[in-house]
Amino acid sequence: MHPARSVIFFTTASGAGYGMMVWLAVLATLGLLPTDLPFGLVAFGLAFALIVAGLLSSTFHLGHPERAWRALSQWRSSWLSREGVAAILAFVPLGLFALCWMSLDRQGDVALLFGIVGAAMSLLTIFTTSMIYASLRTIPAWRNGWTVAGYLVLGPMNGAVILALLFAVFGYDGVMVTMQAIALALLVLGVVVKALYWRHLRVSAPVSTAGTATGLGHLGKVELTASPHDSDNYLLREMGFRIARKHAQKLRRITILLGFVVPILTLGGAMLMAGGAMATILSLLAWLACQTGIATERWLFFAEAKHVVTLYYGEQAV
Amino acid sequence: MTSLPETTAKKLGLVVDLDICVGCHACAVNCKEWNAAGKSAPLTDYDPYGKKPDGVWFNRIHTFETTDDAGQGQTVHFPRSCLHCEDAPCVTVCPTGASYKRTEDGIVLVNEDICIGCKLCSWACPYGAREYDEHAGVMKKCTLCVDKIYNTNLPEESRVPACVSTCPAGARSFGDLGDPQSEVSKLVAARGGYDLMPEQGTKPVNKYLPPRPKEHHKGQRGEDGKAPRMLAHADASTDGAGLIARWVDKILS
Ligand code: SF4
Numbered sequence: 001m002h003p004a005r006s007v008i009f010f011t012t013a014s015g016a017g018y019g020m021m022v023w024l025a026v027l028a029t030l031g032l033l034p035t036d037l038p039f040g041l042v043a044f045g046l047a048f049a050l051i052v053a054g055l056l057s058s059t060f061h062l063g064h065p066e067r068a069w070r071a072l073s074q075w076r077s078s079w080l081s082r083e084g085v086a087a088i089l090a091f092v093p094l095g096l097f098a099l100c101w102m103s104l105d106r107q108g109d110v111a112l113l114f115g116i117v118g119a120a121m122s123l124l125t126i127f128t129t130s131m132i133y134a135s136l137r138t139i140p141a142w143r144n145g146w147t148v149a150g151y152l153v154l155g156p157m158n159g160a161v162i163l164a165l166l167f168a169v170f171g172y173d174g175v176m177v178t179m180q181a182i183a184l185a186l187l188v189l190g191v192v193v194k195a196l197y198w199r200h201l202r203v204s205a206p207v208s209t210a211g212t213a214t215g216l217g218h219l220g221k222v223e224l225t226a227s228p229h230d231s232d233n234y235l236l237r238e239m240g241f242r243i244a245r246k247h248a249q250k251l252r253r254i255t256i257l258l259g260f261v262v263p264i265l266t267l268g269g270a271m272l273m274a275g276g277a278m279a280t281i282l283s284l285l286a287w288l289a290c291q292t293g294i295a296t297e298r299w300l301f302f303a304e305a306k307h308v309v310t311l312y313y314g315e316q317a318v
Numbered sequence: 319m320t321s322l323p324e325t326t327a328k329k330l331g332l333v334v335d336l337d338i339c340v341g342c343h344a345c346a347v348n349c350k351e352w353n354a355a356g357k358s359a360p361l362t363d364y365d366p367y368g369k370k371p372d373g374v375w376f377n378r379i380h381t382f383e384t385t386d387d388a389g390q391g392q393t394v395h396f397p398r399s400c401l402h403c404e405d406a407p408c409v410t411v412c413p414t415g416a417s418y419k420r421t422e423d424g425i426v427l428v429n430e431d432i433c434i435g436c437k438l439c440s441w442a443c444p445y446g447a448r449e450y451d452e453h454a455g456v457m458k459k460c461t462l463c464v465d466k467i468y469n470t471n472l473p474e475e476s477r478v479p480a481c482v483s484t485c486p487a488g489a490r491s492f493g494d495l496g497d498p499q500s501e502v503s504k505l506v507a508a509r510g511g512y513d514l515m516p517e518q519g520t521k522p523v524n525k526y527l528p529p530r531p532k533e534h535h536k537g538q539r540g541e542d543g544k545a546p547r548m549l550a551h552a553d554a555s556t557d558g559a560g561l562i563a564r565w566v567d568k569i570l571s
């Protein structure tokens with residue numbers, strides 16, 4: 001599948017934003033979230049900025065962005081529509097949570113209630129995003145539980161890494177260590193989920209073949225000898241995108257290294273230091289590596305996924 | 319509404335006979351011709367006279383070759399267009415309601431006035447039947463010539479999809495596949511018509527008829543299993559030749 005830049009940015013950015021919101025709510029509930037205004041403004045502001053930037057960018061690849069509101073209408077059948085509805089509904093509790101936290105009612109029950117509902121809505125929104133992909137039978141690489149698990153783990157993981165950095169910058173050493181511990185646990189979980197996702201791709205049997213696509217399988221091996229057109233068409237550009245196997249392997253290694261291994265080492269180091277300038281620098285490195293790794297992971301998620309329509313263009317099994 | 323109708327009054331669709339199709343692309347050309355001026359107009363072409371011509375087509379003709387265990391092969395021309403599926407995934411994924419299936423005849427259409435061009439329906443279709451128009455920013459697809467088959471300005475016999483009226487070989491039939499008594503349903507029953515990628519769960523309305531079994535080694539091929547020898551270049555006798563030819567032959571020999 002063609003890895004559209006706007007979709008990669010959208011899913012990683014809003015995933016990270018929702019992930020931050022989840023942990024802000026959890027820390028608030030545990031009574032660990034710092035209550036000072038500058039921190040609140042930066043943390044909530046960044047989370048909202050990531051969510052909004054992601055949602056806006058997701059409209060860029062539309063042929064008619066001005067009609068985007070129409071996408072809210074078909075939630076009965078369409079996961080894309082459900083995602084839109086969930087994303088908009090999530091703004092209500094998340095906005096109230098941020099407002100309450102930063103103004104009147106610091107640690108009051110009302111703020112916490114909005115926080116918990118907001119966190120649940122954030123996870124629900126990430127889930128609906130993952131289901132857009134996981135519900136497509138035409139792309140077996142996506143139609144499995146590991147797709148959902150990947151989105152649900154990587155968003156909160158990314159959010160945790162960002163929050164760990166913010167706590168380091170603001171010098172909240174106590175809660176920083178908690179956040180680092182959470183981030184480390186999620187980084188380990190994340191690499192396990194990705195490894196299992198790739199294992200699933202390797203071991204699962206093909207769903208459709210050139211034989212079933214043409215119905216000529218009973219005649220033996222089916223091979224394309226003439227394509228309907230000489231140059232690329234929409235189908236080949238959008239659905240036929242693929243990367244060389246050797247690049248896929250290299251990019252998987254980059255994903256594992258930057259997305260997980262480097263952040264685990266740097267965040268682990270920062271945790272041992274328990275504060276100070278060096279801890280901040282290590283947390284920054286952890287975030288930079290993690291962000292690059294997740295972007296690579298998302299690019300691969302598209303580029304590696306084969307669509308069954310390629311069976312009409314020379315592919316043997318998908 | 320992009321929820322699918324429970325049932326449709328008719329199941330209009332095509333039957334494509336792979337035994338007859340000669341891969342001439344006439345159906346694809348006439349499809350383009352009709353639809354470039356009809357409901358879905360224009361079917362945009364990009365770089366039409368340049369090095370890499372490209373554009374929106376609703377019907378594309380592939381050619382496949384099969385090889386069995388004995389090494390015997392067959393060439394099969396394979397027209398590919400929307401199958402107007404009963405459980406059309408392109409419809410249910412659509413977030414706007416632009417993609418829909420008609421209750422009266424089962425035709426799957428796009429309302430271009432509300433399509434946002436998200437392309438998700440083209441991802442959901444296993445058959446590559448939807449093509450995005452980059453200029454219009456909306457998705458387009460085969461309409462089963464909805465603006466032709468009901469058009470009372472046309473003579474009765476012309477009220478069939480453009481691909482069907484144009485096929486010089488008679489490889490394409492059109493009718494109600496929901497009615498077991500219709501000509502197309504009888505044809506499908508008689509010839510063992512089948513669904514493409516049934517495992518995708520789309521329940522296509524269009525059916526394909528398989529190539530008839532080839533009787534290898536009987537008549538079509540020579541003793542050595544290869545194609546029959548060419549005729550000798552010179553005839554040995556004048557049996558069956560005309561009067562003048564026999565007379566010239568007598569003079570010359
Ligand atoms: S062939 Fe594709 S576009 Fe046509 S109805 Fe079926 S899924 Fe939809």
Ligand code: SF4
Nearest residue numbers: 412433434436437439
């Ligand atoms: S491209 Fe148009 S018709 Fe297709 S799913 Fe999106 S809005 Fe619906």
Ligand code: SF4
Nearest residue numbers: 339340342343345485
């Ligand atoms: S016009 Fe008829 S014979 Fe020619 S490609 Fe189309 S179906 Fe085949």
